[in-house]
Amino acid sequence: MNAEPGPERKRLRQVPPGRHPMLHRIFRADPLTVREALGYLRERFDGSAAEDVIAKVELALAEVLNNICEHGCQRDAERLGGRVHTPLIHLCVARHTGGIACAITDDGQPLPPACLDPKTLPYILPDPPDEDIIAMLPEGGFGWYMIQDLTASLSYFREGRRNFLAFIVPVTEPLIHESALAGEG
Amino acid sequence: MQLTLVPERDRLTIHVDEKRLDAAIATAFKDQVRSLIDNGGPTVTLDLGGVEFMDSSGLGAVIAIFKAMPEGRKLELTGLTPNVERVFQLTRMDTVLTIRRPAQASPRDQARGAC
Numbered sequence: 001m002n003a004e005p006g007p008e009r010k011r012l013r014q015v016p017p018g019r020h021p022m023l024h025r026i027f028r029a030d031p032l033t034v035r036e037a038l039g040y041l042r043e044r045f046d047g048s049a050a051e052d053v054i055a056k057v058e059l060a061l062a063e064v065l066n067n068i069c070e071h072g073c074q075r076d077a078e079r080l081g082g083r084v085h086t087p088l089i090h091l092c093v094a095r096h097t098g099g100i101a102c103a104i105t106d107d108g109q110p111l112p113p114a115c116l117d118p119k120t121l122p123y124i125l126p127d128p129p130d131e132d133i134i135a136m137l138p139e140g141g142f143g144w145y146m147i148q149d150l151t152a153s154l155s156y157f158r159e160g161r162r163n164f165l166a167f168i169v170p171v172t173e174p175l176i177h178e179s180a181l182a183g184e185g
Numbered sequence: 186m187q188l189t190l191v192p193e194r195d196r197l198t199i200h201v202d203e204k205r206l207d208a209a210i211a212t213a214f215k216d217q218v219r220s221l222i223d224n225g226g227p228t229v230t231l232d233l234g235g236v237e238f239m240d241s242s243g244l245g246a247v248i249a250i251f252k253a254m255p256e257g258r259k260l261e262l263t264g265l266t267p268n269v270e271r272v273f274q275l276t277r278m279d280t281v282l283t284i285r286r287p288a289q290a291s292p293r294d295q296a297r298g299a300c
Contacts, residue, residue, distance in 0.1 A: 134252055
């Protein structure tokens, strides 16, 4: 459970009856602002789809946003006088009939195209199991594998100075008002 | 970083009292647990029962802790909540790392965060 917001804040963030939640946020790429944005996602979207669907959205977004924090910073001598530029992220999430759609843009380093290639796990499990497998395990390289596993319709393009990444996390249950209408009939 | 230590005769249990094991705290978490393991018994249990969310940075920190275990000492994980379990399953780390599950009642019978 996330920390309970104050009553006024909660009222403002509540999704009106019969509407579907959506979210738009602009923030600097930093692990703490990412954490805060994901808390906001939970406030807006909890209850709008099955818990495991929202959890997958949260995890996929965490991986994408962490990557921008870790790899997106750039040094552009001409533009910034040699200072490091921390990317500014725009995050948009909306509930649609078929799933929860996410769009993330940032003005950081271009995403290497290989990130979107089909991924395998960054290690191969030996058969039979090796006693020393622990020592050989990688401590990273799981992010894009997980993003690809959790999402569908993953797409990317670069325009000007911005990266645009979009995906959906599919849902199988109907939208709230559709199920309510079905109940009335 | 909130950790609670429960030393017993032959084991050390470390409860992770953080709701999120994410990029914001992964490095501090790894460093702190590794320093605590130095003065424990032969078996160390890392109880993740309070962790509601973990990303690949948190997973990387857990793997690093496994790799840093001194020769002859064991590390096991316990108390995996559904969202944490998902990350271990997706990456197939559940087949490699030692995860102790409650003997009675299958995970789906248990309320989230119980025990």
